[in-house]
Amino acid sequence: MAAWSADARYTRLVEEQGTGLLRLAIMLLGNRHDAEDAVQDVLIAAAAAWPMTKPLAYLRKAVANRCMDIVRKRRDIPTDVVPETAVADSGFLQVEEARRFFDLIQDLPPRQRQTVVLKYQFDLSDASIAQILDISIATVRSQAQHALRKLRMSETVSTGKDLS
Amino acid sequence: MNVEEGMKLLKDPAVWNVELTPRQGVFAKQRLITWQFATVGIAAAVVVAVVASSVVLLGNAQPAPQLGGPPASQTPTPSSTPTIPPDPSGPPSTDPLGLDAPAGIFDGDCTSFISDDEMSDIVQSPVTYMEQEDMGANNDDDLALYRQQGLISCAWQGNDGQVSLMVLRSEIAPSDAHDKCIPFAWGEASLQDNLCVFDVVAHGLRMNGDVAWPTKSESKSIAKRLVDYFETTDPGDAVGTRTVPPAGSWDQQNPCDLLNTVLIDGQPVDLEPRDLGSDAGVLPVIDQLFADYVPYGCGASTTGTDGEDLTVTAYPVGNGAWQFDEALDSLDSDEFEATTLTGFDHAVVEDASHGERIYHLVSGPNYLRVSFFGETDDEALIMQLIDLPD
Numbered sequence: 001m002a003a004w005s006a007d008a009r010y011t012r013l014v015e016e017q018g019t020g021l022l023r024l025a026i027m028l029l030g031n032r033h034d035a036e037d038a039v040q041d042v043l044i045a046a047a048a049a050w051p052m053t054k055p056l057a058y059l060r061k062a063v064a065n066r067c068m069d070i071v072r073k074r075r076d077i078p079t080d081v082v083p084e085t086a087v088a089d090s091g092f093l094q095v096e097e098a099r100r101f102f103d104l105i106q107d108l109p110p111r112q113r114q115t116v117v118l119k120y121q122f123d124l125s126d127a128s129i130a131q132i133l134d135i136s137i138a139t140v141r142s143q144a145q146h147a148l149r150k151l152r153m154s155e156t157v158s159t160g161k162d163l164s
Numbered sequence: 165m166n167v168e169e170g171m172k173l174l175k176d177p178a179v180w181n182v183e184l185t186p187r188q189g190v191f192a193k194q195r196l197i198t199w200q201f202a203t204v205g206i207a208a209a210v211v212v213a214v215v216a217s218s219v220v221l222l223g224n225a226q227p228a229p230q231l232g233g234p235p236a237s238q239t240p241t242p243s244s245t246p247t248i249p250p251d252p253s254g255p256p257s258t259d260p261l262g263l264d265a266p267a268g269i270f271d272g273d274c275t276s277f278i279s280d281d282e283m284s285d286i287v288q289s290p291v292t293y294m295e296q297e298d299m300g301a302n303n304d305d306d307l308a309l310y311r312q313q314g315l316i317s318c319a320w321q322g323n324d325g326q327v328s329l330m331v332l333r334s335e336i337a338p339s340d341a342h343d344k345c346i347p348f349a350w351g352e353a354s355l356q357d358n359l360c361v362f363d364v365v366a367h368g369l370r371m372n373g374d375v376a377w378p379t380k381s382e383s384k385s386i387a388k389r390l391v392d393y394f395e396t397t398d399p400g401d402a403v404g405t406r407t408v409p410p411a412g413s414w415d416q417q418n419p420c421d422l423l424n425t426v427l428i429d430g431q432p433v434d435l436e437p438r439d440l441g442s443d444a445g446v447l448p449v450i451d452q453l454f455a456d457y458v459p460y461g462c463g464a465s466t467t468g469t470d471g472e473d474l475t476v477t478a479y480p481v482g483n484g485a486w487q488f489d490e491a492l493d494s495l496d497s498d499e500f501e502a503t504t505l506t507g508f509d510h511a512v513v514e515d516a517s518h519g520e521r522i523y524h525l526v527s528g529p530n531y532l533r534v535s536f537f538g539e540t541d542d543e544a545l546i547m548q549l550i551d552l553p554d
Contacts, residue, residue: 098179101170
């Protein structure tokens with residue numbers, strides 16, 4: 001017990017990366033409640049496995065995998081509709097445009113959503129994403145291309161403008 | 165706002181109203197500490213139990229401990245450490261069918277290795293197949309769940325490497341699941357073996373038993389358990405009426421023979437043995453596996469996102485590898501790269517014509533796994549394992 005609880009590196013890692021991991025989970029799951037559970041489960045597991053060679057990569061992969069598990073186990077499609085106006089205790093996005101684009105990402109299939117979030121939101125390389133998702137680099141690229149194409153199409157439909 | 169601008173906007177922490185609160189971190193630590201205290205407590209309880217047992221075994225010859233304990237300078241010697249030699253003869257057999265269970269067979273309820281919450285998740289899971297992935301921390305079990313014809317088969321591997329298999333009636337109430345499950349456990353079996361067994365049980369021995377069963381003793385044990393299960397099933401509660409032949413009317417050395425005779429709703433389960441030793445035998449099996457889900461027959465046939473026709477066909481090649489071939493050269497080269505498999509790998513084939521269905525084709529040394537999401541994320545997901553020919 002003392003071995004991990006006294007490890008300042010773990011505490012610092014959680015403090016520095018915890019919110020980013022939570023944002024990652026929210027983007028993958030679409031709602032904050034599931035995301036908090038996912039991050040918490042991962043942090044518990046990480047603490048038990050601590051220390052690890054590449055902790056941040058480990059945590060991102062674990063969050064991505066945990067979110068995938070939750071997606072698979074869901075009985076219902078998320079109904080956590082983002083409110084029209086920002087609400088301090090439930091709205092996790094405070095800008096309307098951001099909320100709208102967030103919804104478009106949520107409409108992507110799970111693998112595409114994972115890929116595009118890791119690639120464009122967390123600036124991970126294709127190789128890193130491939131490692132996290134246990135897929136080939138080629139698949140990462142193709143999934144990202146498909147995702148971008150769909151996002152552009154969705155944006156065009158919703159705004160009436162051709163943005164591609 | 166275009167896509168790039170949208171991405172950039174979401175990257176801005178200022179638009180987010182979230183942070184990992186201290187409560188979550190503290191709670192995580194509390195759970196871990198609780199778990200660790202529980203572990204310590206269990207360990208302490210085991211020590212106490214062992215010591216108590218040793219006292220009982222050693223009887224009055226053991227001097228009574230002095231009040232206050234021994235002086236601090238005194239430490240136990242190795243010779244004083246209580247040991248309980250194993251009984252080489254093992255427990256007396258109570259097997260009514262004369263089938264000897266292998267060592268390590270779990271004989272009781274499931275509560276010792278699966279929690280109420282986990283059981284509830286399994287019973288209530290809406291998916292046909294669920295795989296609980298190990299997050300890499302060796303803290304989560306690999307869990308495979310399969311539903312078919314009123315049964316739920318569940319297989320997982322624990323932290324100690326032990327794999328377990330369990331069969332449930334799918335309509336069972338979560339609160340009763342622990343009492344009604346049929347657990348199997350092997351201390352030394354590999355996950356792969358377990359999955360083979362799991363697959364066979366889940367499908368009512370759809371495949372040839374000689375190929376699918378890991379060992380004779382395990383297969384006999386499973387057969388016994390299945391007999392017990394079917395014999396103790398209340399027909400009124402069952403999804404279908406299962407007819408089980410009396411002991412002695414089937415080949416006890418071949419559990420496949422037993423389940424070949426099981427009827428569900430008066431109809432035999434698809435138990436036709438298949439020759440997995442040749443291409444001609446394998447492909448029909450794949451065809452059968454896909455038949456209920458993919459109307460195109462053998463392999464995964466679909467339409468790509470660009471509208472091109474895409475047919476992915478799996479066939480065995482040398483050295484136990486699977487080769488995936490695609491019928492048309494219009495397949496995205498990146499995707500094609502992923503579909504050429506020579507060992508553990510997978511292919512993700514997107515199907516725009518079926519509601520963004522994504523097929524996951526995973527090949528192993530002796531199996532092929534195919535799974536996909538349905539039109540919604542939580543819809544049916546299937547897994548199939550196929551033994552490859554040597």
